[in-house]
Amino acid sequence: MLYVVTGPPASGKSSWVDAHAKPNDIVIDLDRITLALTGPGAPQWNQHPLHLRIAHRARYAAMDAAFQLLDELDVYLIHTMPSAKATARYRRLKARIVVVDPGQDVVTQRIAAMRSPEMERVASRWYNARRGRPRQGMPQASRSW
Template identity: 65%
Template sequence: MLYVITGPPAAGKSSWIAAHATARDIVIDLDRITQALTGPGAPQWNHDPIASKVALRARYAAIDEAVKHLDQVDVYLIHTMPSRKWMTRYQRLGAEIVAVDPGRDIVMQRVRDMRSPALLAVATRWYRQRAQHGTPAGRQASRAW
């Protein structure tokens, strides 16, 4: 099964995966990929543009390969704001789309406390996009366990 985990920055997408995935499952997380490709001391979230570009290419390759094995393993993929094209692809693959959203106020505070100020704009765009597509920005706790 393919699980596509969406949500604004700092919503708890990685925590959701940690609570659901097993050691045998494939987890595709751009932040984890970027960390793996950068040297010691690289920041966990504020990535260098070149490192981000290389990691994004690695992510595409990982997705392409992982979906070939959906009959053998579960794949958990973090995709903050999938485009219409990506959503169509995921739906064609029979993906379960999971939106992790503890609420705008909590997300904005987490971003201010733990992440780059630039991610406030990403979170704002996530909530705006969600509202524009008729999906209410309701709360789904990232931790129900």
């Protein structure tokens, strides 16, 4: 089974995956990949453009390989804002789409406390893209922050 976990930055997507994925499952998380590809002491949420360029390539390669094994294992993919093309691909793969959204006020507070200010723009884009859609996210916090 493919689980595609979406939501704004700092919403708790990684925490949701940590609570649901089993040790034998595949977890594809751009933040984890970027951290794995950078040196000791790199920030947990590294948004350096050069690091992200390499991490995106590794992520796409991991996705291609993991999607071929969906009959054998579960795959958890964190994808903040999948495009229409990506969403169509996930639906063809019969993915379960999970939206993690504790609310814009909570996300804004978490970004201010833990993330780079650029993430505020990403969160705003995420919420603007969802305007007019019924709220499907998690109303509760994903973990104690």
